Amino acid sequence: MSTVDDPGARPHRRPHAHPIMAALRELRVQLSLLNHQVAAHVELRDIDLDCFELVSREGPMSPTMLARRAGLHPATMTGVLDRLERGGWVTRERDTTDRRAVGVHAVRGRSAELVRLYAGLGRGVDDICAGYDERELALVADFLRRTTRAGRLATEGA
Known part of the structure; x- marks a missing residue:
């Protein structure tokens, strides 16, 4: 019997992967639908909600890093950050050690609203x-x- 700690001990399990992949695809659809409902409820776009989640979970980061993590073009990220900032979800703050650098920070009180949703x-x-x-x-x-x-x-x- 294989263990979680020894992935090399596992035999090839491609036939078993099919139902797992099917279940993951269905989960993706259901989570996407839920995320769409939640985003609409808080008057955000789905990608805005994704970006807030990344900043909230991973901590402050530059707009460039956030764009990279979210798979967005930097110009698109500007619009996302503008919407998030207008809605009170994030702030853009100058780095105290490098005044040219900007960090995107999640507004913590907003996470509680999402937890409820x-x-x-x-x-x-x-x-x-x-x-x-x-x-x-x-x-x-x-x-x-x-x-x-x-x-x-x-x-x-x-």
């Missing part, structure tokens, strides 16, 4: 997790982290 999903995930033991949850979490990393690598390589 995603609460239904949170409750659903809590209910699902209640049916698994700690070892199974660790395995699921590991799978999701690795899948996220594979997605990021695929995005960066595209």
Whole structure:
């Protein structure tokens, strides 16, 4: 039996990957629909919400870095940041050590509003997790982290 710690010990599992990929595609659609509803509720575009999430989760970053992480052209990022700043979601602040540099900072109070809007999903995930033991949850979490990393690598390589 293979373990999470030894990926090389696993046999080729392509036949099993098909239903997993199908489930991930369906999850992507459902999360996209939910994100669209949440973005509309707070009067943002989907990409604006994505950019706020990146800054909120990863901390302050330059507009150029945010554009790179979001896969956007820098000119497009300007419009996104203008909308986020007008809505009170982010601030652009001069770097204290390099006055030419600007950092994009998430306005923390706004995250609570999003948590409330995603609460239904949170409750659903809590209910699902209640049916698994700690070892199974660790395995699921590991799978999701690795899948996220594979997605990021695929995005960066595209």
